[in-house]
Amino acid sequence: MAELSQILKQATGVVAARGEGVVLFDEDDRRYLDFTAGIGVTSTGHCHPRVVAAAQEQVGKIIHAQYTTVMHRPLLDLVERLGDVLPRNLDRMFFANSGSEAVEAALRLSRQATGRPNVIVFHGGFHGRTVAAASMTTSGTKFRSGFSPLMAGVHVSPFPDPGHFGWPVEQATDFALSQLDYVLQTLSTPADTAAFVVEPVLGEGGYVPANERFFAGLRERADEYGILLVVDEVQTGFGRTGKFWGGDHFGSQPDILITAKGLASGFPLSGIAASSELMEKAWPGSQGGTYGANAVACAAALATLDVIQDEGLVRNSAERGAQLKQALQLVADKHEQITDVRGLGLMIGNEFRDADGRPDPITAAAVQQEAARRGLLLLTCGAWSQVVRFIPALVVSPDEIDEAANIWSDAVTAITS
Numbered sequence: 001m002a003e004l005s006q007i008l009k010q011a012t013g014v015v016a017a018r019g020e021g022v023v024l025f026d027e028d029d030r031r032y033l034d035f036t037a038g039i040g041v042t043s044t045g046h047c048h049p050r051v052v053a054a055a056q057e058q059v060g061k062i063i064h065a066q067y068t069t070v071m072h073r074p075l076l077d078l079v080e081r082l083g084d085v086l087p088r089n090l091d092r093m094f095f096a097n098s099g100s101e102a103v104e105a106a107l108r109l110s111r112q113a114t115g116r117p118n119v120i121v122f123h124g125g126f127h128g129r130t131v132a133a134a135s136m137t138t139s140g141t142k143f144r145s146g147f148s149p150l151m152a153g154v155h156v157s158p159f160p161d162p163g164h165f166g167w168p169v170e171q172a173t174d175f176a177l178s179q180l181d182y183v184l185q186t187l188s189t190p191a192d193t194a195a196f197v198v199e200p201v202l203g204e205g206g207y208v209p210a211n212e213r214f215f216a217g218l219r220e221r222a223d224e225y226g227i228l229l230v231v232d233e234v235q236t237g238f239g240r241t242g243k244f245w246g247g248d249h250f251g252s253q254p255d256i257l258i259t260a261k262g263l264a265s266g267f268p269l270s271g272i273a274a275s276s277e278l279m280e281k282a283w284p285g286s287q288g289g290t291y292g293a294n295a296v297a298c299a300a301a302l303a304t305l306d307v308i309q310d311e312g313l314v315r316n317s318a319e320r321g322a323q324l325k326q327a328l329q330l331v332a333d334k335h336e337q338i339t340d341v342r343g344l345g346l347m348i349g350n351e352f353r354d355a356d357g358r359p360d361p362i363t364a365a366a367v368q369q370e371a372a373r374r375g376l377l378l379l380t381c382g383a384w385s386q387v388v389r390f391i392p393a394l395v396v397s398p399d400e401i402d403e404a405a406n407i408w409s410d411a412v413t414a415i416t417s
Helices: 049-059 073-082 099-114 131-135 169-186 212-225 246-250 295-310 313-334 361-373 398-416
Strands: 016-020 023-026 031-034 092-096 118-122 154-157 193-198 228-232 256-259 270-274 338-344 347-352 379-381 387-390
Touching (some): 031 398, 073 092, 092 099, 099 131, 099 270, 212 228, 212 246, 295 313, 361 379, 361 387
Parallel strands (some): 118 154, 228 256
Antiparallel strands (some): 092 270, 256 270, 347 387
């Protein structure tokens, strides 16, 4: 009898049988509030009726129409619709299946377009598990260890993380930008640097937001040296942070934008966007893939865009995010083990540290597991897995936020008292 790899680690013991919105039911029909959203994927909730209907209709027409062989209408319509929400001047799309694939496509385009070998990433960033994407990932050694040598040409510069450095955000930003200049002076000369690759909010790195001055500094240096600014919106895009793109909080003007996760409400679909001028610098034959832009996934993505717009889900993300953050801060105020509540929109992390100020993954994991036992599904993140993150679907209601906050409060009290 075959079984799953024993190396796969489940965050909970739940065997999901069905889902509705923000709620999952197991095989015994026990109800759980799902504040994981499949790691930020089910943006419109589980089985939104309009997404289900779009996928069902498309399955009855054509399932797979390989898009470098033939075109299909959901793909053409999706490209047109994305033009309404993408940052200005990003008018060309390439589609793949996973975030890692999209990251590697962005890397390939950056190197081919500039003729330069190196990229600079930022400490704490997560960009995927395939070899090139893992080489660019610094949110934890578990993503990049044990299969060296990794890809060459990657250099790491600090991210402006106030909590890590123990500094105010302005000081952390000054340091991050000065160190970026130092990297450009000592490790990767601008003439060898194809791109800066950055998340607007660190995902696996602990839900740490960037800031406007940091992004302005990246853009300034990119323009000065002819370096491309690649913004990884895999987790932060499609309304997750209370704006359509996470970089919108900081006036981000990317040369390449990477998207996945919430794009198609659970169907595998990812992509990169760039200007026509930049995209045409990709070498012939360098873009492709068997399953990219799958017809059913594209139909689901179109329905996702409709739901986000018609139900005001970006606004709901901002409003419910503010409600959730306030409720979580009230819990943190009562428990000294939670040293920070941070994030944007419905992307909020709670950091646990011990009495000596060291990261406390043991308590974080215990609280996460206790919350699951009480009916609230959560995940951890951070370099030490010391952060418990809340990422519910964008359809979450005020009552569901209150219910989750109450369960969280009880779970924290049960573990830390």
